Amino acid sequence: MRNNQFCGSCKGKIIPSSWGRALFCPHCGRTIYLRLNPAIIPAVTWNDKLLLTCYADHHISYYALIVGFTEIGETLEGTVRREVKEETGLSAKDIRYYKF
Numbered sequence: 001m002r003n004n005q006f007c008g009s010c011k012g013k014i015i016p017s018s019w020g021r022a023l024f025c026p027h028c029g030r031t032i033y034l035r036l037n038p039a040i041i042p043a044v045t046w047n048d049k050l051l052l053t054c055y056a057d058h059h060i061s062y063y064a065l066i067v068g069f070t071e072i073g074e075t076l077e078g079t080v081r082r083e084v085k086e087e088t089g090l091s092a093k094d095i096r097y098y099k100f
């Protein structure tokens, strides 16, 4: 909401819509839908081991799960395959959902 205060069509002040998942311009009637950034956090496992990554530049000294944003036209499973490949060089298989 902080980044979306004025209508891109008429420059009028916009307000939250009555149903809460969009913004509304009472001046021109335009509905502005909030941008979604779907992302994945896969747990890459091998037997009872969980794969963690760390940054190569050593300025950040903690381990983390692989994460990534889904690109336009990409499935969530495709995001998992791409991010795992990009960050580890491994090929992700047997992709299953744990929780939503």
Ligand SMILES: [Zn+2]
Pocket (backbone or CB within 6 Å): 007, 008, 009, 010, 011, 012, 025, 026, 027, 028, 029, 030
């Ligand atoms: Zn407007």
